[in-house]
Amino acid sequence: MTGGMTRDGRRRPPEFAVLEADRALLNRASTAERVADILRDRITEGHFPPGARLSEESIGGALKVSRNTLREAFRLLTHERLLVHELNRGVFVRVVTVADLDDIYRVRTLVECAAVRNLGEPPYDVAALEAAVFAGEQAGLERSWRDMGTANLRFHQALVALVGSPRTDELMRGVLAELRLVFHVMDDPRRFHAPYLTRNRQIVEALQAGDPVEAETLLRAYLEDSRAQLSGAYAQRMSEG
Template sequence: MTQDVDLARTSGDDTLGRLAADRDLLGRAGTAQRVAEVLRDRIAEGALPPGTRLSEQALGAALGVSRNTLREAFRTLVDNRLVVHEMNRGVFVRMLDPDDVTDIYAVRRALEGTGLRAVCTAPPERIAALHAAVAGGEAAAELGDWAEVGTADLRFHRALVALAGSPRLDEYMTRLIAELRLAFLAMPSARALHEPFLRRNREIVDLLAGGDFDGATVVLDRYLDDACEMICAAMRMDGA
């Protein structure tokens, strides 16, 4: 039935490479890592709001894992800054203050600015991803799907960083966005949060397409300043 061929030699296509990429998607992850991912998702979607105490006993029972495994998962979440660990008190979903948000946006300026400066050396498919993200956001806005507008916005800015072609910068950005979601949760509506910035993203890609890098940088910096200020204002409102 099956042909007796040597897979490693005959693959003119990149079958092996693609298989290897799938490896980590399936089973290949330990329990602790999967628990960390579940908690990451639940925190991001607001099911575990900032300030929530993550009881080892309760969570362990709910997820069906032992306390030791759970504690391993906590370690990675602490390193991701999604939870804080207070000695002999437990771990809590992180609560961001305006200083945190300000610093996060300072890092975004550094990361996204680096991507922007690398646009002239970036491969065309990365530029295309930029345009696709903006178009996706506009289409979602047309439909009134403001949650999708938000993810498209973040996809755009992640694609901006990806222009630099650095795996580590990409990971910084991914983690930064996960952290930023903690602040988004404090915002009243997804529409008010993302709609004002649709136009800015369009402006940036258009300026880039026209070769006006300095203009794009100015718009990007204004975007980040305004977004930061908007979130900080909402946080001060909410806290008082």
């Protein structure tokens, strides 16, 4: 897929072609919040790495939205700590700090474990969880590590979505988008994602068996191990950078 051309005849980078495909999601009633949703999703999927400058011209042209709408979307995502505005330089995807990473996992543990603990009586609709696990396994077979990371994030988003709380869903979308920025920095994403596919499936199996207590136990251990592994490696990568 090519990136198309800008208004002045320059070739648009490939990542903006993804946004051109997103244009169909917008309509005349589109708002800055909807644009922010699209950009957040693309950050979560790994299309825009930390430190990338977001061009108003390229993104506005791809989505066919006004500069004012786009700037409001940027403002919303800056408030969510996904973007930063640098005076006289523009808007950039934020680089997450080591302290940010530890806090992300603190929030994940609080929200995800509480979500599983409060699922109520079984049976639980785990179709979205199963789909995310399958997508991760397929990505592994295809050696598509970015897609494997996306599938892993989608698994945890679907896990929290079982509670049926739009506010919690919104919180998790932002938290997981921040986590994707961490994944971008790691030089061996397979090592961080592949071992957790099996653990994701174990959580699904516990929920299918109607055992949320076991699912929470598995999830808490998963998050503790993931934080310890990722935090140490991320700190080393940031010091090298």
